[in-house]
Amino acid sequence: MKQDKLAAYFELRFRPNVELVSVVRRFVSAFYERIVHDLDVTERLAMVTHELxxxxxxxxxxxxxxxxxxxxxxxxxxxxxxRTKNRTTAENRKIVTEAFNEANAAKDTFSHYQELMKRASTRTEGSGLGLGRIRAEADMSVAYAIDGEELTVDARTTIPAAVAS
Amino acid sequence: MSNTGASANQALDVDVGTFSATQKLNGTTMQLVFTGEADAAALTLMETFLLGIHSLAQDNGVKEVALDLRKVSFMSSSCFTKMIGWVTRVREVPEPGRYRIRIQSSQSSLWQRRSLHALQCFATELITIES
Structure with missing residues (x-):
């Protein structure tokens, strides 16, 4: 049973604003620290949580x-x-779908990230970098699913076994 | 316009509690120090700060800007975009007036190792990373 394999689980349903995102990042950093006992992994996961x-x-x-x-x-x-899950508009679902299609079509994660950085340099709104950063800097795979108006984005990685303390 | 007065320079400095940015002009070199968490709270002021720095550097014939990021524990992609925008503006300056960017980083910080490597690859001719 999946539950038997779970070493840790955490769920939060809230209405975030950009300021609250940082509060949650600090909070989950403490959670990751307790679970993974590795500063690099903690930083990677906290960054991914923030970007998502x-x-x-x-x-x-x-x-x-x-x-x-x-x-x-x-x-x-x-x-x-x-994982993040939220309702979105049709227009935003289209933007997300296009971003994922482009990322998945890219042969090289880092080159794609560099291309996104080039585009970001002329953007006035948002960064358009989040997905590329998760893949290129945090080495995590990212996938999405759309069910009606609901958008789910998953970032996954495998980390070393826990070190006994 | 020349803008070398100490008070005018200090007017560029920003502090939002969780993030601060200061600058010091010394002849043709400029030292910037960022401290804290560069996230949504810092975004607008960081952009204004970097725009001001670029103008000040050009007005004073600056040849090198040293940016100390060692005390920045986190930078969101939105703030990272402002750094990319700054680097892009420097690249657009014709060569005699262009300044180099030397970034002082912390090797123990993962975001700095990864993000700054990506930034250096973005503008290899312009950026040096020290750790």
């Missing part, structure tokens, strides 16, 4: 977002999932 939540704020149609974090362990390495 900033996007959720940007794309949510009613302001509400569900953030869930799962750390799953079977034997050695642990699988980590950071």
């Amino acid at each position: 939540l900033e996007n959720a704020v940007k794309y949510s149609s009613d302001g509400e977002t569900l953030l869930s974090i799962e750390v799953e362990q079977v034997g050695g390495p642990r699988n980590v999932l950071v």
